[in-house]
Amino acid sequence: MKLGVKHMVCDRCKRVVREELEKLGLDVQQVDLGEVTVAGEPDESQLVAVRQILEANGFELLDDRRSVLVEQIKRVIINEIHHDRRDRPEHQNLSDYLAQKLGYDYSYLSHLFSSVEAMTIEKYVIAQKIEKVKEYLAYNELSLSEIAWRLGYSSSQHLSNQFRQVVGMTPGAFRKEGLPLRRSLDAVNTPK
Numbered sequence: 001m002k003l004g005v006k007h008m009v010c011d012r013c014k015r016v017v018r019e020e021l022e023k024l025g026l027d028v029q030q031v032d033l034g035e036v037t038v039a040g041e042p043d044e045s046q047l048v049a050v051r052q053i054l055e056a057n058g059f060e061l062l063d064d065r066r067s068v069l070v071e072q073i074k075r076v077i078i079n080e081i082h083h084d085r086r087d088r089p090e091h092q093n094l095s096d097y098l099a100q101k102l103g104y105d106y107s108y109l110s111h112l113f114s115s116v117e118a119m120t121i122e123k124y125v126i127a128q129k130i131e132k133v134k135e136y137l138a139y140n141e142l143s144l145s146e147i148a149w150r151l152g153y154s155s156s157q158h159l160s161n162q163f164r165q166v167v168g169m170t171p172g173a174f175r176k177e178g179l180p181l182r183r184s185l186d187a188v189n190t191p192k
Helices: 011-021 044-056 063-082 094-102 106-117 121-139 145-151 156-167 172-176
Strands: 003-007 028-031 035-038 060-064
Touching: 003 063, 011 028, 011 035, 011 044, 035 063, 044 060, 044 063, 060 063, 063 094, 063 106, 063 121, 094 106, 094 121, 106 121, 121 145, 121 156, 121 172, 145 156, 145 172
Parallel strands: none
Antiparallel strands: 003 035, 003 060, 028 035
């Protein structure tokens, strides 16, 4: 059985979820971002225990198909931006890639995402990119032009303008200040 899990955004999250579910006696077969496959059908008491242990660790068990699909959208976007797991061909835009990867028309995915998350997919992508920019700036290893290229911006000026709109300061000011304004990936779409 597949279980949808909200707020799984990294390999550490996958490890914690696996360990906690195995402690409950579940036979965990596979753990992916946002999804866990267990052998058999957990009974109601096991599902209650799963829900409680996930919530105690900052995760959430997803019950409805719409929420699971929204988490899949987020997972694809996070993989594209943060984990350098770019399965998407360079010539393919993200909307076509999401539609192909998830098997739904993009307009449906877009409407669903907006209704569940109260923000558009495009704004979510921008928010994720800005968090990745903050990470690159904090490490101080790449120039702004290199960061812009890695994240698919048309220019460093476009990146700088978008960064200023979202963060309220230029990338240079952010780098100079060294402010701890980074957020966890699962909190990126929530207001500051």
